[in-house]
Amino acid sequence: MILLKAIGAFFVKIWRWIKETAWVQPLLIVGAIFAIIFSIPYITKWAQSFSGEGSGQFFKQYDVSINNEEFTSGKRVTDGDNLAQDLYENSLKAYSDEKHATKASDYKEFTDEYGEKFFLVFYKKDNSSSDNIESGLRYLKENWNKANYNLSANDDKKIDFNLWAIDATFTSDNDSDYTITIGGQSAFNRFLYTNANLFNIAGPALSETSYRTRASVAETSYDQFGLNNTSSSTANVLSEFPLPCVCLVDFTDKALSAGRGGLSEILFSVSGDSELDRAKLLLNMWNHTDEFSTTNLFTKQD
Structure with a gap:
């Protein structure tokens, strides 16, 4: 007292x-x-964490785990490894189909697991470029196929918004178990090393897309995504992987018949002054096989 x-x-x-x-x-x-x-700023971030609008909060519900992955090329251990290796095998098949004869039914095992068509995002928390991608995808998802916002998917059949995400800043339970001289010790670098075959085939394929040419995207970005940046030293190949980035995976009949199946599109940034602008850019990527569009940079022009 x-x-x-x-x-x-x-x-x-x-x-x-x-x-x-x-x-x-x-x-x-x-x-x-x-x-x-x-x-x-701290109060805002705290409030956003409760509203679901904080950095990475939207992606979190679509996260694919890369926890406890092993430092062995091609080894399937985590959900992320399974997705990457399944995507590698099926994209390789689609890329090799020179006559465009395969159909969605030929990829049924993959599409039953992941969907016929989806966005695949490699993101970083508390990163402004990642936040732009996230806000655009969130807005697109919330207004998917709503006429008032002109955010309609131009698919032959109704396909729901679909997204898978991998957090490149994730700290694995076994990060200290392996020393990676290329890129450094991190779960994501081990994920890249383990699944390099996917990126090795996707990088060159993506560099041939209409968007790269029409939007004048530097080819170096595609080399880096393909883990094949010949202008860089070997020790920096993994660490130079372009983050964040958002890809489109498409195994619909429409994409396959047009020779644009598999991991088929990529954006290394999503520009736009508003969430709506960013959502429209992402929707253009989704609608990459719309042969009637004259303004969509993702569509193939004769």
Whole structure:
């Protein structure tokens, strides 16, 4: 009781001194104002974490795990490895189909597991470029096929919004178990190393897309995605993988018959002044086989 009284008396003296010392009061007011200003970003981030709009929160519900993966090329251990290797095998088949004779039914085992058509995102938390991709995809998903927003998928049949995401900043339970001289110790670098065959075939294929030519995207980005950046030293190939990026995987009959099946499109950034603008760009990628569009940079022009 005596201790509490002593503490109370101390704070009373401090308060009395502040009230009686005129020059202290303006300093306290200014300090309080600056404290509020500097705390706004943290308060905003805290509020967003509850609203589901914080960095990576939307992607989290579509995350594919790369936890506890092994440092062995082609080894299937995690859900992420399974997705990557399944995508490699099926994309290789689609890329090799020179006569465009395969059909969606030929990929049924894959599409039953992951869907005929989906976005695949490699993202980084607390990264402005990733946040742009995330906001565009969130807006697109919330307004999918709603006429008021002109965000309609131009598919032969109704296909729901579909997304898979891999967090490149994820810390695995076994990050310290392996030393990777190329790129450094991280779950995502081991994921790239383990599944390099997917990126090795996808990089060159994506560099041949209409979008790369029509949007004048530097070929270096495709080399880096393919883990084949010949202008860089071997030690930097993994660390130079372009992050973030969003891909389109398409095994619909429409894409396969047009020779655009498999891992078929990629964006290394999603530009736009608003969520709607970014959503429209992503929708254009989704509608990459729309032969009637004259403005969509993803469509093939004769």
